Amino acid sequence: MTITYAWRGDFEDAAVDALHAEAFGHAPSGTEWGARVRRHSLGWVCAWHAGRLVGFVNVVWDGGAHAFLLDTMVAPDLRGRGVGTELVAVAAEEARSAGCHWLHVDFEEGLRPFYFEACGFRATDAGLIALR
Template identity: 65%
Template sequence: MTITYEWRGDFDNAAVNALHAVGFDHRTSVVDWLARVRGHSIGWVCARKDGDLVGFVNVAWDGGVHAFILDTVVAANHRRSGIGAGLVAEAARQARTAKCAWLHVDFEDDLQPFYFDACGFKPTTAGLLAL
């Protein structure tokens, strides 16, 4: 299986909406992902197999040295194959190239093995305020 990773690659909003709905277990919505990432992100990574979108991650930033991984998602039939780690690795490479010093990620407890073991993040103390 050959997977390609594209930094700031073109994508169809419907494809990301469908991928996001399955990955985050919600109804498919109509989000203009292109406008969202172009307006708020340093970039994003698309994973493709035979031209089909099979993974996506958004890399938001503060305009300085902090980048943030958001919406990491891989198609259900391609999970546990290394695509998610590949997405995050490319996001980290590109954030480093953009002179970011830190890459942050928030996640639920069941994703600790993925982010800590597969992707190399380190545990840190952080705060969260529900709005």
């Protein structure tokens, strides 16, 4: 199986919206993903298989040393095949190339093995305020 990865790759809003809904278990929302990432992101990584968007991660940043992963998603039928790990690897390399020193990620407890073992993140203290 050949998966291709593209930094700041072209995509249709509906494809990312459908993948996000599938990955996070909700109905499609009609989000205008293209406008959102172009306005707020350092970049994003798309993963494609046979013309289908099967993975996506958004890399936002502070305009300097810090980049942050948001919305890491892989189609459920392709999880466990290294797609997510490669999405993160491409994102990390591109953030490094842009001059970032740090790549941050927040995640739910069940994703610890993915981010720590597969992707190489390490634990750090952080804080969070729930706004909603």
